[in-house]
Amino acid sequence: MSEVQKQAPIVCESVKRFYQQGDVTVKALAGVTLTIESGEFVSLSGPSGSGKTTLLNCVAGLDIPTSGEVYLIGNRVSQMSKSQLADLRLRSVGFVFQSYNLVPVLSAQENVEFVMELQGISRTERAERARAILQEVGLAGMEHRRPAELSGGQQQRVAVARAVASRPQLVLADEPTANLDSKTSGALMDMMREMNAEHGITFVFSTHDKLVMSRARRLIKMHDGLIESDEIQS
Amino acid sequence: MFKLAWRNIWRHPRRTMLTLLAIAFAAAVLVFFIGLQLSSYDATINATISVFNGAIQVQPEGYHDRPQMRLTIDRPQQVLSSISEIPGVVAAAPRAIGFALLSSGSRTYGAQVVGVDPSTEPKVSTIPGLIKEGRYFTSTDETSFIVGTDLAKNLHVSVGDELTLLGQGRDGSMAATVLPIVGIFSSGSEELDRMMVQLPLHAFADTFGMNGSIHVVAVAVKQVGDVEPVEREIERSGVLGDSLVALRWDELIPGIRQMIELDMSSGWFFYFTLILIVAFSVVNTFFMAVLERTREFCVMLSLGMRPGYLCRLVVLESVMLLVSGLLLGIFIGSLIVLYFGEVGFSVPGMEEMARQFNMPGSIYPRVSFRALTDGPSVIFATSLIGVLFPAARVWRLNPTEGIRQV
Amino acid sequence: MSTISPGLVWRLSSRNIWRNPKRSLFTLLAIAVGIWSALSLSAFTRGLNQTLVLKAINNLTGHVKVMHSDYHRDPVVQHRISMPGDRELEILNSVNVKKWAARVRVPGVIMSERESYGVNIVGIDPAQEVNLSFVGEGIAQGRELKGPEDEGVLVGKKMLELLQTDIGKRIVLMSEGEAGEIADRGFRIVGVFDAELEATERVFVFTGRTVLQNMLGIGDDVSEVSMRVVDGEQDLVKTELKAALPNDDVETWETLEPLTVAMRDVQSGFLHIWNIIVVVAVGFGLVNTMFMAIFERTREFGLFRAIGMRPAMIYLQVIGESIVLLICGALLGNSIGLLTVHYFADGLDLSRFAQGLEHFGAGRIVYPILRTDDVVVSNVTIVVLAMLSTIYPAWRAARLEPVEALSKI
Secondary structure, three states: OOHHHHOOOEEEEEEEEEEEEOOEEEEEEEEEEEEEOOOOEEEEEOOOOOOHHHHHHHHOOOOOOOEEEEEEOOEEHHHOOHHHHHHHHHHHEEEEOOOOOOOOOOOHHHHHHHHHHHHOOOHHHHHHHHHHHHHHOOOOOOOOOOHHHOOHHHHHHHHHHHHHHOOOOEEEEEOOOOOOOHHHHHHHHHHHHHHHHHHOOEEEEEEOOHHHHHHOOEEEEEEOOEEEEEEEOO | OHHHHHHHHOOOHHHHHHHHHHHHHHHHHHHHHHHHHHHHHHHHHHHHHHHHHOOEEEEEOOOOOOOOOOOOEOOHHHHHHHHHOOOOEEEEEEEEEEEEEEEOOOOEEEEEEEEEOOOOHHHHOOHHHOEEEEOOOOOOOOOOEEEEHHHHHHHOOOOOOEEEEEEEOOOOOEEEEEEEEEEEEOOOOHHHHHHEEEEEHHHHHHHHOOOOOEOEEEEEEOOHHHHHHHHHHHHHHOOOOOOEEEEEHHHHOHHHHHHHHHHHHHHHHHHHHHHHHHHHHHHHHHHHHHHHOHHHHHHHHHOOOOHHHHHHHHHHHHHHHHHHHHHHHHHHHHHHHHHHHHHOEOOOOHHHHHHHHOOOOOEOOOOOHHHHHHHHHHHHHHHHHHHHHHHHHHHHOOHHHHHHHO | OOOOOHHHHHHHHHHHHOOOHHHHHHHHHHHHHHHHHHHHHHHHHHHHHHHHHHHHHHHHHOOEEEEOOOOOOOOOOOOOEOOOOHHHHHHHOOOOEEEEEEEEEEEEEEEOOOOEEEEEEEEEOHHHHOOOOHHHHOOOEEOOOOOOOOOEEEEEHHHHHHHOOOOOOEEEEEEEOOOOOEEEEEEEEEEEEOOOOHHHHHHEEEEEHHHHHHHHOOOOOEOEEEEEEOOOOHHHHHHHHHHHOOOOEEEEHHHHOHHHHHHHHHHHHHHHHHHHHHHHHHHHHHHHHHHHHHHOOHHHHHHHHHHOOOHHHHHHHHHHHHHHHHHHHHHHHHHHHHHHHHHOOOOEEOHHHHHHHHHHOOOOEEOOOOOHHHHHHHHHHHHHHHHHHOHHHHHHHHHOOHHHHHHOO
């Protein structure tokens, strides 16, 4: 594998992850080799327990593979300390989770600014970027609402806004549409595609949702901890 | 229901442990401090009663407020014998009391002079057993003094020296005598050690012209609880007549009882603040427990369970938690009490204070029923009242609302 | 690089408190009650103690006293000193000494026609006693002494009752004279004083200083010179006097009234014990609250970690939350404490326990005293120790594994 390839946002080399549950060894990942290039828009699908979430966690450095290597934006994850990993995530990776994405005590705008604030970006720049991005995701005028005052779809939009506001190279989204109706899901997907196209951010999301899969450009299907199929959609 | 309640308590072992420990801590503190207070009161009362005063005194009416030579008990034998027969009475000792100047040649001091009966006095007062130098009177017709240690020091005298007594007799005439000192006592009470000299009753009568009458009968009872029944019995026996009264120790020295009451009431004020702090913690725990189980309760309610059952469940859970905590606290508190009961509890300065107030220099707390139950029962009651708030919340739950909530 | 952004930490900490207002309120109240309890205990204890000290100083002790080197041990007429000379007067009339009085004070006996009692016979110059001792505060009945030559006698109310006599009647005072002989003299009672403590009314009998000096045959000598000094200067005055009078005994009230000092020590001891007890009780409540707060926010902490927040910031956030709670609780507790002290500023009337207080030598009205150092000690002990108690929950929160935390509901 060439060095150029290792500079790609995600490179996995025969990644295995086993869990011990009592006497049984669960093979969450049974050997995954995968490269995701910059600017891709990838859907990771498969039934429950197929290893999607574990793969995302390993990619993000939140979970450590039992064997194999993960390269995140050219960094060999297994050789990084926890705080180096934390810094890497902070600078280069955005996250969107299925639910409980936002900090309930902070307003929409403060949530978007959150990562930037951790990055140490100045107050004025933060506010400017946050307002711009909230407008982009269609939430202009709702900057000061708390998460509890927003609908599920709006909350996920804020989450996406937060994930991209810090201008990461990669956004990892774990079932971002799981709690949304189909219309809202569609709108969220359109929005993420726009971000992908306009800002060149790489998106990887796990999903069950046919609609979401249909909008991905690259569709990876997983089963029993292995990649079952990996195809480019038109 | 018990099993369910118990299991619910331990859903959050750490939270339950912390709440339980807080309850136990407060209970242990109260058990120890109340035990300490009660024991120090007992010790003070006992010292006050046993050193000299006696549990009850029979005196001429008005003598207590203004002790005058001419107020006397004129037929002492009759009074003594009828009091001695009352159940609960250990002994009744006759005393005659006067005031005189004592002179040792180089020094002169005023002192309280007490005529005692050497055969009954040791059963009522501990002074005969607290002779530091020399000996106590050996016979009733002995003519000699025993003197308090501080008074002896002030007079520059020791055993064998003679003291000149100069005072006023019962009829106002001059009372004077010269007697040798046979013993020096150290009672532990500064006032007695500085102020008192004793001599046998008949020698007192000769000196002061008492004609067989006395001033006071000091009565010792078997235990503190006997004081009131014995007093009632003395009053009922008719031996007092019109001119005599029976006074309990707390009437003789009202300061001690009030001191105890003041100490207890101020103590309780601060115990109660401690109990409040812990009750807040308990109520907090149950608010949390109810809040996080809102959904579960709502499901149970929709399934047809009565709100009353859920309320009782919550209250039962809190009772279980409280009782476990209190039992643990009582256990720990008792261990602390037992430990200090062996080695004695003292803070700097207590020794000096003790001597003045007739208290022991170290307190040796004992485990008593009141000490074990007073504090914990107030903790129980206060916390339970607090827990009614979260329980009421369960009562008001609306099933549909709750299911949506979480 | 991720920075620990103090503004963000503060915003999260302070807002999280209102996430569960009831829980925060209970915790805050517990802290407030704790501080209130510690403050009122110290204020009332100090107040009670102050009555003891004032009583002791007023009771012919003063702040500093000069005596014959054997007088304290054996207060008889032979152990006396001469009237203050020029060198002493220079110190006694300096700015540091507010008032001073020279007295003759000997043990003796007072006799009426019917009764006799042991007393302390005190010869005074009445003008010197004003603002110095209780006898200078005026009398209940009859007249005051007019000067050191006044041949009248002042007795306490209780003593008048015991002697079964009255103003204008004659009594005899008897004491040991200079040569060891019995010195006695008839006097007329001219006034009766009323002291708060019955013991005081029983113990002291006053007459003119020169009259008593003549009766005892001691010329111009006195037993003691007692003085009240400017606050905080008593040790300086003592040192100066000691230098001027190397052969005499110069003592402060702390030495003369060891009992009052002992009681102060005992009370201070119990104050400290109580502070610790309050800290532990408040600590349990606070730790419990913080654990609950962390428990319900597990997922959120997981998210923070996933995004790349350093554990230190999560740690600070939890500590910050407890600090906010503590500070609010402390503010509330201190306010209630101050209000309580203010409310009782005119004195807490303990007349119901008057005889009990008398047993201790304390007055029946207690004025709470809130000393700055007590306030500081109580607050610092409670706030700092309670804060230390939240280190463990905060550490637990910071140590959460992101993957596990995220998988919790």
